[in-house]
Amino acid sequence: MNRTEIIRKRYNRVASVYDWMDIIIRDKWRKAIYEGLNGDVLEVGVGTGRNIPFYPPEAHVTGIDFSENMLAKAKIRLKEFNANAQLLLMDAQEMDFPDNHFDAVVTTCVFCSVPDPIKGLSEIRRVVKPNGEIRMLEHMRSNQPMMGKMMDVINPLVVGIVGANINRDTMNNLQQAGFIVKDEYQIMGSMYRMLKLSPNK
Numbered sequence: 001m002n003r004t005e006i007i008r009k010r011y012n013r014v015a016s017v018y019d020w021m022d023i024i025i026r027d028k029w030r031k032a033i034y035e036g037l038n039g040d041v042l043e044v045g046v047g048t049g050r051n052i053p054f055y056p057p058e059a060h061v062t063g064i065d066f067s068e069n070m071l072a073k074a075k076i077r078l079k080e081f082n083a084n085a086q087l088l089l090m091d092a093q094e095m096d097f098p099d100n101h102f103d104a105v106v107t108t109c110v111f112c113s114v115p116d117p118i119k120g121l122s123e124i125r126r127v128v129k130p131n132g133e134i135r136m137l138e139h140m141r142s143n144q145p146m147m148g149k150m151m152d153v154i155n156p157l158v159v160g161i162v163g164a165n166i167n168r169d170t171m172n173n174l175q176q177a178g179f180i181v182k183d184e185y186q187i188m189g190s191m192y193r194m195l196k197l198s199p200n201k
């Protein structure tokens, strides 16, 4: 089984309890990440649809995820909130969208688990318009040396159970994929970051 299949299976396995696992992510952060967005917006790794209540009515959101079970939960939430959105089963590493298609792209806590993060990030860069905006709320390896080391030690356990890496160097991955960081807000030390990025193309 390849890495993508392994991680997809892990998310299928945790889908029924996922909403209990991510209580650390505050609604006010989810709301902030969507604030002011309009037009065609892509949400990568939509999961169980925790951001759906915060979709602005001015935006048409396309949410993708590669886990059928996570997406099934999101579909229930979509009906509940009657949001202006569509949900598609799709791998972020190989998207079915044309180049320069979306006005904005959003991810929340996704690039800890995309098996090949540079590939997924490069796909985002391909599908967003040159003047489009990318917003991310991502957790990553702490800059604090002791905490960073601890995250390295615990990481294999977390990946094994949930499928998420807690020690990814996402800032470096973003740079490698060609993005420019326009705005950065750190939460809980440097463990969570809210980012505004330009595709730089």
Ligand SMILES: C[S@@+](CC[C@H](N)C(=O)[O-])C[C@H]1O[C@@H](n2cnc3c(N)ncnc32)[C@H](O)[C@@H]1O
Residues within 6 Å of the ligand: 007, 008, 011, 022, 044, 045, 046, 047, 048, 049, 050, 051, 064, 065, 066, 067, 070, 090, 091, 092, 093, 107, 108, 109, 110, 113, 114, 115, 120, 164
């Ligand atoms: C930690 S969850 C976060 C879910 C949601 N964004 C949230 O904030 O609650 C990560 C999500 O990313 C999805 N994911 C990981 N790799 C993916 C990929 N290559 N393509 C599509 N979805 C992916 C997982 O299936 C899972 O639903």
